[in-house]
Amino acid sequence: MSERITRDEVVHVARLARLRLTDTEIDRFTEQLGDVLNHAADVESLDVGDVSPTSHPLPLVNVVRLDQLVESLDRSELLAQAPFAEAGQFRVPPVLGEEP
């Protein structure tokens, strides 16, 4: 079985997805994602020519409404569900100065 996804790729994808994996998890995911991608070879190898893609089962249209004030959810109630809120805003640790 050819290697569909490398260990390094798994580490890279985990970083993109903001997940930290243990060495055991990296090994396991490398194998398991490889299995799924091997199965997906039937789709990958398909000659689809000029078939157009379908991202959604319905023809999507913009939905608009009149620009009128309606009741909305209460801000303090929403902020009460945040792990950390202050002065009507979500509070997070420092962002500036981080690696991107």
Place this chain on the structure above:
Amino acid sequence: MSAIDIAAAVRTGNRSAVDVLDEHLNRIDERESEIHAFNLVLAEEARVQAEAIDAKVAAGEDPGPLAGVPVALKDNMCTRGIPTTCSSKILEGWIPPYDATVVTRLADAGAVFVGKTNLDEFAMGSSTENSAFGATHNPLDITRVPGGSSGGSAASVAAGFAALGIGSDTGGSVRQPAAFCGVVGMKPTYGAVSRYGLIAFASSLDQIGPFAADVADAATLFDVIAGHDPLDTTSIVDFIPSATASLDLGVEGLRVGVVQELSGGVGSVQGISPDVIARTRVAVEALAAAGAVVDEVSVPSAPLGLSAYYLVAPAEASSNLARYDGVRFGLRVDADTTGEMNTATRTAGFGEEVKRRIMLGTYALSAGYYDAFYGKALKVRTMMLDDFASVYQKFDVLITPTAPTTAFPLGERSADPMTMYVNDVCTIPSNLVGHPGISVPFGVGDDGLPVGVQVLAPATHDAQTFRVGAVLEAAAKEEVTS
């Protein structure tokens, strides 16, 4: 007692909603410890609802078409003031500030919510084993899985904990557990039931659907929850549900196609059990005996559905689940910077299957692989839409098994994701194309456990699935009594 009978008895004052509730809560007391259908039993809240229904009846007001009917709600639908977990640690402590539209509609119809049911975390799974709170067991055999991801709702109906259940179906998550637990489960046309307040897994595939002990009850529930909702931009504007009106139409002259690729016929996908294939054949013969015109039909792209689904669904999930970052709701694991906090929170909060799917989706969408995987999968969706459109020129409905096997033992497939994913091979196509499908119990397999037969129909022809389902149900009953 069926949901229809309960509502009739409560509406006429022959039975109190509180009495109905107590009967169901008693069953929960007796068996919930071995089944674990619920993340949360809402005994007190349900009693308040039931008392309000009884007060309405006493005052001569209309208590609604589902008056006093106990409903089990999958725990990925928002309930104002009541925790909603998606069976995930990452939503720990979160209490939704609003109700999902289905919740509002059911409450307005007089339904009583007995509990929030267990699911595979974020609805990702086919066995309800991927729950952060432990697996649900099949009420018919507690050593087996109930199916998934809506296993808790299916088990609730099968065990008599609730007369009706609500699930969500992204790749078969209502129909497959219905088949495993011997109840009726239905996935509506995409856009027929509002997704407002359903916590998103894969937005172009997710649909909320009904569970019930029989087809008539499922139709009644469908007619209550379906219909346009301005809060869901993908809700079909002119969809008028008519499931109950179609139940007695019969199948005389109806053109029924058996999908050979999903039923053990020519070019069939592997792994469908001979006993399941045999039961499906008997179901088809029953439809023919009832006057339907039956033939084999090929949907050439159907076998590609599995791969396409396991690229599209994880891709959409990886995007939808980006919102769980420890900022606005649920769990936060503190760290020195926001980036580290995001990573620490997601690493601690998500279970293994959710991580696997986020990884798979992120990979399928990443530079260099997008065209080969995600892009190709979207083209497969077009091919499937075209294939079904051409098949439905000649047929009104299609038949397949619901799942390749009956309920399998707990733990048997949890170590190998791909063997778990194959469970969904018969149900996935209708999600990819947005069409409706119903699973109706049709006898048992070699192991004595229920087999589900699936009826598929074109988009917005939801009523047809109930119509054919009613005939199958009657045939299955007749088979048992004769």
